[in-house]
Amino acid sequence: MTTLLSASGVSRAFGGLQALSLCNLDVEKGSITGLIGPNGSGKTTLFNVITGYVKPDAGTVTFNGQNITNARPDAVFSLGVGRTFQLTRIFSRISVLENMLIATQHDESWLRGLLRSKSSKTEVDNAMELLDFVGIAKLADLQAGALSYGQRKLLELAYVLVADPDVILLDEPAGGVNLTLINGIAEKIRTLNKAGKTFLIVEHNMEFVMSLCDSVTVMHQGSNLVTGTPAEVRANPLVLDAYLGGGDDGEDDLREAVASA
Amino acid sequence: MLSKKNLWWVLAAAVFALFPLVVTNPLYTTIGVFTVIYMACATSWNMFSGYSGYIALGSAVFYGSGAYTMALLSIHLHMAAGSSQFWLVPVGGLVAMAFAAPIGWIALRVRRHTFVVITIAVFFIFQLAAINFGFTGGTSGLNLPFITWGFQNYNTPFYYVGLILVVFATLLSMAVRRSRFGLQLLAIRDDEDRALGLGVKVSAVKITGFTMSAFTVGMAGALYALFVGQIYPQFVFDPMFDVSIALMTFLGGLGTLTGPLLGALILEASQQYLTVTFSNGSLYLILFGALFLIVIIFMPQGIVVYLRDRVTKRVERERAAVAANDIASPDVALGGAR
Numbered sequence: 400m401t402t403l404l405s406a407s408g409v410s411r412a413f414g415g416l417q418a419l420s421l422c423n424l425d426v427e428k429g430s431i432t433g434l435i436g437p438n439g440s441g442k443t444t445l446f447n448v449i450t451g452y453v454k455p456d457a458g459t460v461t462f463n464g465q466n467i468t469n470a471r472p473d474a475v476f477s478l479g480v481g482r483t484f485q486l487t488r489i490f491s492r493i494s495v496l497e498n499m500l501i502a503t504q505h506d507e508s509w510l511r512g513l514l515r516s517k518s519s520k521t522e523v524d525n526a527m528e529l530l531d532f533v534g535i536a537k538l539a540d541l542q543a544g545a546l547s548y549g550q551r552k553l554l555e556l557a558y559v560l561v562a563d564p565d566v567i568l569l570d571e572p573a574g575g576v577n578l579t580l581i582n583g584i585a586e587k588i589r590t591l592n593k594a595g596k597t598f599l600i601v602e603h604n605m606e607f608v609m610s611l612c613d614s615v616t617v618m619h620q621g622s623n624l625v626t627g628t629p630a631e632v633r634a635n636p637l638v639l640d641a642y643l644g645g646g647d648d649g650e651d652d653l654r655e656a657v658a659s660a
Numbered sequence: 661m662l663s664k665k666n667l668w669w670v671l672a673a674a675v676f677a678l679f680p681l682v683v684t685n686p687l688y689t690t691i692g693v694f695t696v697i698y699m700a701c702a703t704s705w706n707m708f709s710g711y712s713g714y715i716a717l718g719s720a721v722f723y724g725s726g727a728y729t730m731a732l733l734s735i736h737l738h739m740a741a742g743s744s745q746f747w748l749v750p751v752g753g754l755v756a757m758a759f760a761a762p763i764g765w766i767a768l769r770v771r772r773h774t775f776v777v778i779t780i781a782v783f784f785i786f787q788l789a790a791i792n793f794g795f796t797g798g799t800s801g802l803n804l805p806f807i808t809w810g811f812q813n814y815n816t817p818f819y820y821v822g823l824i825l826v827v828f829a830t831l832l833s834m835a836v837r838r839s840r841f842g843l844q845l846l847a848i849r850d851d852e853d854r855a856l857g858l859g860v861k862v863s864a865v866k867i868t869g870f871t872m873s874a875f876t877v878g879m880a881g882a883l884y885a886l887f888v889g890q891i892y893p894q895f896v897f898d899p900m901f902d903v904s905i906a907l908m909t910f911l912g913g914l915g916t917l918t919g920p921l922l923g924a925l926i927l928e929a930s931q932q933y934l935t936v937t938f939s940n941g942s943l944y945l946i947l948f949g950a951l952f953l954i955v956i957i958f959m960p961q962g963i964v965v966y967l968r969d970r971v972t973k974r975v976e977r978e979r980a981a982v983a984a985n986d987i988a989s990p991d992v993a994l995g996g997a998r
Contacts, residue, residue, distance in 0.1 A: 452853070545975075545979070562859065
């Protein structure tokens with residue numbers, strides 16, 4: 400296995416809040432890597448640093464051996480790193496199909512978009528195929544703002560796939576959706592992973608993470624705490640400390656109680 | 661064969677083309693000239709601000725630049741007064757674009773409200789410059805060479821050139837809306853950061869759109885200068901111009917093709933007509949206030965969007981399709997329950 404995406408020694412402060420401090424993360428090629436941790440542990444900030452939305456104060460991000468620290472979001476995307484957002488962000492006042500076509504322009508110059516009046520048939524066909532894959536092809540002509548929350552999640556996954564990225568960062572793909580759809584999304588991720596896509600997933604739904612991921616990294620107070628297989632992580636006492644707080648005598652009892660449960 | 665939609669366009673074009681042949685009273689053809697000028701400007705403004713959501717309130721900068729280009733070149737090139745001056749109209753547009761590119765480069769670094777404030781600030785810089793520079797004639801303005809066409813048909817050439825600008829602006833706006841470039845502008849309107857993360861080169865796209873939209877506005881300014889024959893800083897760098905074209909577009913439908921055309925037609929024509937008929941210059945302000953209240957309360961997206969949604973029953977259709985899809989594909993069933 401080779402490392403596809405790697406962050407090393409990444410730090411970032413927002414005013415007095417140290418959101419990331421010397422954080423390290425490696426994503427193996429072809430893996431589904433999970434990133435978990437309590438609220439405020441820096442998971443989304445790490446996503447933002449990797450995808451170029453936030454510039455780190457220190458540290459480097461490499462993708463495919465190439466240094467992408469401080470690269471702009473459009474450049475990072477063009478290299479092959481796609482992402483979704485915690486709160487789904489779709490383009491609500493254009494059609495579902497048009498949402499899909501936006502990502503097809505990443506590798507052509509902005510001037511060419513001005514001269515090309517229409518998207519090619521290949522681009523449209525590919526977009527429709529992906530919409531069909533996530534199950535919302537029938538809604539292609541609707542204004543995207545009309546979609547239900549679950550359909551928006553699916554659309555966001557689909558339009559990232561349009562550009563055929565090597566690695567896809569998903570920020571809480573199972574957040575706020577019902578169990579049936581969670582299983583549906585997990586199924587799509589498995590299918591794509593078998594086809595060679597690498598995933599990095601932030602998620603609070605433990606069942607989702609533990610059943611899906613090959614490797615899990617736990618974050619705590621801005622740095623990586625533990626990395627291992629789901630089973631290893633589950634058994635690690637440090638992880639429970641991170642989630643429940645630790646160090647206090649009284650809490651040790653609670654921790655044992657939780658661990659044995 | 662013409663589709664039903666194209667038939668409406670042809671019909672509207674015919675009505676506009678025949679207008680000065682049917683209505684020959686110079687009082688009304690003057691209204692016609694101002695109306696087509698504003699239709700062109702509103703359409704062009706909408707092509708950037710409507711599609712991208714960046715509400716620019718400094719377009720008078722381009723209108724004024726075009727007007728001063730026309731006046732200064734006519735005077736200093738010693739042009740014969742008459743139809744040859746119409747060749748300066750596109751030059752006015754190009755000068756406006758030359759100003760727009762650096763202004764856009766600065767103003768488009770910021771978003772939303774800050775952008776609006778910067779465009780207003782740039783506008784006042786240009787107005788002050790026109791008042792204070794020597795070559796602009798200061799507050800006494802500039803007089804263009806006097807055109808000695810007969811009173812009766814004086815307006816007609818201006819009307820048709822204005823109409824050409826409307827057709828040009830509309831075709832350009834249509835082309836942009838359908839192009840992949842236009843799609844990028846719409847994506848920026850809906851969620852700029854997300855568009856950036858999907859590989860859209862937002863800065864280049866925004867500056868290009870901003871500069872393109874200045875072209876027709878500059879041409880319209882040049883035509884205006886030629887039409888009225890004398891220009892003053894407070895009339896070509898006029899804050900009411902900025903507000904007017906924005907309000908016209910909002911009334912008709914921001915981000916639509918026909919919206920700015922309809923809005924400018926309704927507002928400019930009725931304003932001129934009321935001013936002429938009642939000779940009370942401020943009556944129209946009261947009527948406009950009432951009209952805008954009605955539009956904003958009952959059809960906040962503008963007349964065109966309101967009517968289109970009613971005719972096509974968009975909301976009902978969408979609800980049905982969304983619900984049907986949830987039932988049809990089991991793995992997304994109940995996706996809308998939350």
